[in-house]
Amino acid sequence: MDIALLGPLGARIGQASVVPSAAKPRKVLALLGLDCGRPVSVSILVDELWGDRPPRSAEATLHTYVKQLRRLIAQALEPDAPRRGAGNCATSHDGPADKRQPIAARPAERLGPRDLLRRVPGGYLLDVPAESTDAARFEHLATAGRQAIEKGVDDEGCALLMRALRLWRGPVLADVEPGFVLRAEALRLEELRMAALEERFDAELRLGRHRVVLGELASLASRFPLHEALHAQLILALHRSGRSWQALETFRALRRTLADELGLEPSSRLRELHEAVLRGDPALDSEGTWLPRPLAAR
Structure with a gap:
């Protein structure tokens, strides 16, 4: 079956x-x-x-x-x-x-x-x-991808995470009205999906593939307007693609949304990223881990 x-x-x-x-x-x-x-x-x-x-x-x-x-x-x-x-x-x-x-x-x-x-x-x-089940296969591949990234093998980790994410065809049990139990399990799987996305984009950015992921990041940031990690990854990808003005506008839009919806300011880490883009910090153009690890852990 x-x-x-x-x-x-x-x-x-x-x-x-x-x-x-x-x-x-x-x-x-x-x-x-x-x-x-x-x-x-x-x-x-x-x-x-x-x-x-x-x-x-x-x-x-x-x-x-x-x-x-x-x-x-x-x-x-x-x-x-x-x-x-x-x-x-x-x-x-x-x-x-x-x-x-x-x-x-x-x-x-x-x-x-x-x-x-x-x-x-x-x-x-x-x-x-x-x-x-596709859910079990997703979790297995996502775990293997995460372990590869933790070992510093970003290429392999990206490939495994992409295989895991391709198993998704929509929201968990999209045509089933959930009760208490299914709703909790759906939330758990959706959180694992977001974690896998963030980890994959972190690795892609470290590998210098900012142009490759730009469109996907823009789409996801639009779908999740309060998700700071995805917006931070989009800001970095835009800046590295020579579109710093769009990176700054992305930060301003996120700041307005956070204020309007939650009455909050962006995190200190995201504000640091914004200031680094403003001053054209050369560290942003490296393929190191200036951004991903601390922010993705939020």
């Missing part, structure tokens, strides 16, 4: 979609997908579906949604059902504890919907590897 979370919800087995059309079963699939390979408790699923006012029939209704998902999985498996044991090292709970075997160690069997979406003590488990 391949699960897409970084944008509209998607889940496919081969060419067949297993995403339900109804809102609440979609939420169940989204939550199980975010935690695939790990049990999700009934209480968490109920909280996501109904918040602090669940109906008396909440658990029975939840089981109905799970049955709907299993029906879709069964339909997807029908044409050419895969065999159990292809790279899944989860433990089967179908028999007594002393006879359980890792799925990968058992003879190939026909995989069924109850094997993929399992009832476990206290909850449900989508029994597919975490790497089946």
Whole structure:
């Protein structure tokens, strides 16, 4: 199963979609997908579906949604059902504890919907590897990119971060109305995305690629008008591209927005950058780390 979370919800087995059309079963699939390979408790699923006012029939209704998902999985498996044991090292709970075997160690069997979406003590488990989701692949690539940058290998780090960021197709679960649980997880992933963007631009600027990232930075600064780190990176890229007047105007626009929206002044680090642009400080034209590290950490 391949699960897409970084944008509209998607889940496919081969060419067949297993995403339900109804809102609440979609939420169940989204939550199980975010935690695939790990049990999700009934209480968490109920909280996501109904918040602090669940109906008396909440658990029975939840089981109905799970049955709907299993029906879709069964339909997807029908044409050419895969065999159990292809790279899944989860433990089967179908028999007594002393006879359980890792799925990968058992003879190939026909995989069924109850094997993929399992009832476990206290909850449900989508029994597919975490790497089946674009979110898990994003986090893996972003971590590898960050580690490469920390080792001073900016080229490799940029390449890995770009691969991670290309997995995004829009806001997390863009077509799912989030409850308490999904909203928190979406915020966490969006923060990781912004961190990856900042780290990538830091490295690009250190490599002297200010012209390459200029358009992307301008677009992102427009989308996030209060984001100081992105504006600082844009100011530096503009200055290095011979457009210091635009760099200064970018600072003034950010200053007005911060004052109007939050009643705040730009950070001291950003004001230092502004003053350095005003005086044409030669340090801004080097490929060192005058800007990125302290500001990106804000």
